[in-house]
Amino acid sequence: MTAYIIRRLLLLPILLFGVTAMIFGMLQFLSPVERSALYVRDIPKNENVVEGIIRRYGFDQPMYVQYWRWLVGFQVADDEFRPGILQGNFGWSRVGTQPVIDLIKVRFPATLELALWSVFPIIGIGLWLGVQAAVHHNGWFDQAARVFSIVGTSFPTFVFGLLVLMIFYANLQWFPPGRVSDWVNQEIFSGSFRQITSLITVDALLNGRFDIFVDAIKHLVLPILTLSYINWATFLRVTRSSMLETLRQEYVTTARAKGLRESDVVNKHARPNALIPITTLAGFQVVGLLGGVVITETVFTYPGIGSAAAAAASQLDVVTTLGFALFNGFVLILANLMVDVIYGFIDPRVRIS
Amino acid sequence: MPDLLLDVQGLETQFKTPEGVIYAVNGVSFGLKEGETLGVVGESGCGKSVSMLSVLRLIPSPPGKITAGKAYYRGQDLLQMSNEEIRHVRGAQIAMIFQDPMTSLNPVLTVEYQLTEPLLLHLGMNKEQARARAIELLEMVGIPNAKERLADYPHQFSGGMRQRVMIAMALACNPQILIADEPTTALDVTIQAQIIELVKRLRDELGMTIIWITHDLGIVAGLAQRVIVMYGGFIIEEAFVKELYANPKHPYTIGLLGSLPRIDEQERQRLFSIDGLPPVLYNKPTACPFSPRCKWAMDRCWKENPVLETVGPDHRVACWADVKTGRAR
Ligand SMILES: Nc1ncnc2c1ncn2[C@@H]1O[C@H](COP(=O)(O)OP(=O)(O)O)[C@@H](O)[C@H]1O
Ligand SMILES: [Mg+2]
Numbered sequence: 001m002t003a004y005i006i007r008r009l010l011l012l013p014i015l016l017f018g019v020t021a022m023i024f025g026m027l028q029f030l031s032p033v034e035r036s037a038l039y040v041r042d043i044p045k046n047e048n049v050v051e052g053i054i055r056r057y058g059f060d061q062p063m064y065v066q067y068w069r070w071l072v073g074f075q076v077a078d079d080e081f082r083p084g085i086l087q088g089n090f091g092w093s094r095v096g097t098q099p100v101i102d103l104i105k106v107r108f109p110a111t112l113e114l115a116l117w118s119v120f121p122i123i124g125i126g127l128w129l130g131v132q133a134a135v136h137h138n139g140w141f142d143q144a145a146r147v148f149s150i151v152g153t154s155f156p157t158f159v160f161g162l163l164v165l166m167i168f169y170a171n172l173q174w175f176p177p178g179r180v181s182d183w184v185n186q187e188i189f190s191g192s193f194r195q196i197t198s199l200i201t202v203d204a205l206l207n208g209r210f211d212i213f214v215d216a217i218k219h220l221v222l223p224i225l226t227l228s229y230i231n232w233a234t235f236l237r238v239t240r241s242s243m244l245e246t247l248r249q250e251y252v253t254t255a256r257a258k259g260l261r262e263s264d265v266v267n268k269h270a271r272p273n274a275l276i277p278i279t280t281l282a283g284f285q286v287v288g289l290l291g292g293v294v295i296t297e298t299v300f301t302y303p304g305i306g307s308a309a310a311a312a313a314s315q316l317d318v319v320t321t322l323g324f325a326l327f328n329g330f331v332l333i334l335a336n337l338m339v340d341v342i343y344g345f346i347d348p349r350v351r352i353s
Numbered sequence: 354m355p356d357l358l359l360d361v362q363g364l365e366t367q368f369k370t371p372e373g374v375i376y377a378v379n380g381v382s383f384g385l386k387e388g389e390t391l392g393v394v395g396e397s398g399c400g401k402s403v404s405m406l407s408v409l410r411l412i413p414s415p416p417g418k419i420t421a422g423k424a425y426y427r428g429q430d431l432l433q434m435s436n437e438e439i440r441h442v443r444g445a446q447i448a449m450i451f452q453d454p455m456t457s458l459n460p461v462l463t464v465e466y467q468l469t470e471p472l473l474l475h476l477g478m479n480k481e482q483a484r485a486r487a488i489e490l491l492e493m494v495g496i497p498n499a500k501e502r503l504a505d506y507p508h509q510f511s512g513g514m515r516q517r518v519m520i521a522m523a524l525a526c527n528p529q530i531l532i533a534d535e536p537t538t539a540l541d542v543t544i545q546a547q548i549i550e551l552v553k554r555l556r557d558e559l560g561m562t563i564i565w566i567t568h569d570l571g572i573v574a575g576l577a578q579r580v581i582v583m584y585g586g587f588i589i590e591e592a593f594v595k596e597l598y599a600n601p602k603h604p605y606t607i608g609l610l611g612s613l614p615r616i617d618e619q620e621r622q623r624l625f626s627i628d629g630l631p632p633v634l635y636n637k638p639t640a641c642p643f644s645p646r647c648k649w650a651m652d653r654c655w656k657e658n659p660v661l662e663t664v665g666p667d668h669r670v671a672c673w674a675d676v677k678t679g680r681a682r
Contacts, residue, residue, distance in 0.1 A: 137415070138415065248413070249456060250451055250452075250453060250456040250457040251456060251457055251458055251459040251460070253406075253411055253451070253457075254449075254451065254457045254458065254459070254519075254522075255459065256411055256443065257409060257411055257443055257444060257448065257449040258443060258444035258448075258470060258471045258474070258522070259440045259441060259442070259443035259444035259445055259471065259474060259475060260440070260444075260470065260474065261440065262436075268462075269459050269462070272461045272462075273459070273460065273461055346461065347460075347461060348460070348461060348463075348506040348508070349460060349506070349508050352506065352508075352509065
């Protein structure tokens with residue numbers, strides 16, 4: 001296993017180079033003046049010094065020099081070091097009027113929190129639904145699951161989102177939109193509430209503030225429901241077909257021929273094998289969730305990274321958009337690594353070769 | 354017949370597919386005496402596997418369904434048992450090994466897990482006892498370094514070694530009957546011979562009763578006492594090995610043997626192989642299913658399906674023709 005993980009880790013620099021090179025390449029479509037937003041706050045106000053900026057920050061230098069400086073930062077002058085991507089300089093966000101990295105720091109925890117809470121129902125329940133559908137192949141459960149899946153795939157997210165918002169917020173007033181209530185916001189910024197992880201549900205528990213925890217959960221319910229619903233459809237379908245395929249394998253007959261209980265045949269012999277292709281899909285879905293879910297965040301005015309990226313893109317704030325893209329690339333690489341490790345755990349053929 | 358260990362009567366199994374109902378097994382009856390080895394031969398698709406899987410109710414359902422028949426094991430009908438009851442027969446009383454050792458072992462579970470499973474389940478052993486027994490079993494089937502290899506996964510074994518693991522697993526609970534479904538077909542010739550030798554040795558040591566399915570009459574010759582030949586889901590001939598080789602009565606058996614006694618050499622050439630393929634039966638046959646491929650086929654063969662008739666001591670055949678004369682029997 002260790003050897004396998006090390007082999008995966010060795011791939012990491014290559015992947016990182018790929019992602020950074022791609023984003024850097026896209027930056028080259030911008031004019032040097034626009035690109036100076038990486039280093040200079042307010043370009044319009046400094047219009048008269050543009051020439052100086054270009055020379056000062058080396059936008060006239062060869063590409064590889066620029067890439068290297070962009071990546072690891074560089075010494076502009078004796079007393080001036082400009083940090084690069086690796087030091088966390090993702091440029092200046094015009095839309096956010098703050099460094100892109102700060103915008104990410106504010107928005108990403110919200111997205112992460114939503115993603116973490118959504119993963120469990122999506123994977124847990126999706127897996128259960130898919131396995132049951134396969135085990136009761138063509139039975140009523142399978143048929144019901146199929147309808148559920150088709151509806152889930154064809155129902156636009158915003159329609160479903162608005163629907164649950166209408167029912168559970170407008171009518172029943174159970175679950176409000178947003179991330180937290182105003183009083184919680186005030187508490188958080190009052191200073192007595194220690195922000196440790198920036199995940200409000202986790203911090204609330206760490207601070208022993210159960211009331212804040214409940215408030216945050218209440219705000220999470222509807223987005224989780226929406227995300228689960230749209231992801232279940234795919235998850236169920238893939239799990240079902242993978243499980244059906246597995247149940248046809250000869251080793252399942254072997255397991256039955258040994259006299260095992262059907263529940264052991266399904267859960268101990270078939271399911272672990274069926275999980276192998278499902279892991280890839282689960283990885284993709286998690287990456288999708290971490291990249292920000294624009295529609296869901298927008299419908300529920302949930303301040304995650306998806307809605308921020310959408311805002312930046314719609315206002316043609318290229319530096320912010322590409323900064324988010326780069327960050328997303330890093331997340332993707334990390335998630336991929338995790339999927340690979342999980343692969344190794346569930347498939348000995350991958351782990352021991 | 355007295356003291357049969359397994360007595361199968363009129364077994365019928367069908368598959369409901371989108372193309373129609375497949376009549377895979379169409380009234381198979383045979384008996385198995387304690388201690389004997391019964392060979393089951395026939396080309397691929399003749400219903401050998403489905404027959405034997407049906408006896409243990411292991412056919413996938415849906416689409417498969419056992420529509421008629423009885424299978425008495427020690428006086429109890431396996432086909433009427435509850436699911437719980439038959440579970441205690443599977444693996445414990447009647448064990449099975451399959452064709453392809455590459456696919457019949459679970460790739461994500463260790464050999465130890467798979468080997469100890471039936472011991473924990475049927476014999477009520479604890480983990481340590483089961484582990485000790487698992488090592489014994491691996492040694493018994495000739496796997497070197499048995500103790501170290503317990504932690505390995507199937508993909509770390511060669512094909513022949515995997516089939517040995519399968520055999521060890523099947524024999525774990527000392528079953529009365531071992532059903533071997535073409536266990537050497539997927540292996541190369543030298544390994545094939547080793548596995549057959551192993552099974553022979555274990556049979557003599559453990560006094561097992563064996564049903565050995567194969568499409569190779571040559572394998573059966575050295576292994577079985579009695580043979581049944583299947584075609585189109587029917588048993589078309591049944592005899593002791595020596596009798597069957599010396600005196601085959603069914604044109605299909607003759608074709609499988611690749612030679613025909615008491616016929617001139619030219620004829621012999623033509624009979625070396627049987628043209629065509631065994632049928633997939635979408636209707637219950639009302640004629641002899643072999644007639645399209647049979648050079649003896651007569652009017653009657655196209656109209657009426659022959660039933661098994663006794664033609665000699667312990668020799669039964671289902672054919673309207675007498676292959677020696679070429680005329681109706
Ligand atoms: N799962 C299944 N679904 C549909 N048809 C099947 C299935 N299994 C076997 N059959 C059919 O049953 C017949 C007998 O197959 P089988 O017993 O596997 O043949 P053999 O073991 O003699 O090669 C074949 O025509 C095959 O197509
Ligand atoms: Mg077969």
